[in-house]
Amino acid sequence: MSKTWKVTVYTGDRDNAGTDAVPIFINVFGKKGSTGEVGLDSIEDNFERNKVDRFEVSVKDVGQPHRLTVRTSNTGTSPNWFLNKIKLFDASTGEMYKFPCYDWLSEDTEQMRSLSCE
């Protein structure tokens, strides 16, 4: 069974917060396992400072999500990225899940972070 999530990604509002390192990968964990990594990218210039990026992904249904990992592909000239949070929205149930980060993803800090559902 698959599940469609509306994924909203909030990049921070601070110097050099934006990145062109695409795709950004997420992997959602629930009671029934994990979705596997899904790449987020669109025709827009994604993940810029203070920008909100919206995506839709269809993945394996893992039940109620409690954690996700986010990983930068660490490409481009300025890969460092400051992520505020990621939200998952299930349009079929109206349920929203928030995953705060408020930290950097970069080759200098962590290329992957594990975020718990708020």
Ligand SMILES: [Ca+2]
């Ligand atoms: Ca960008």
Ligand SMILES: [Ca+2]
């Ligand atoms: Ca893009």
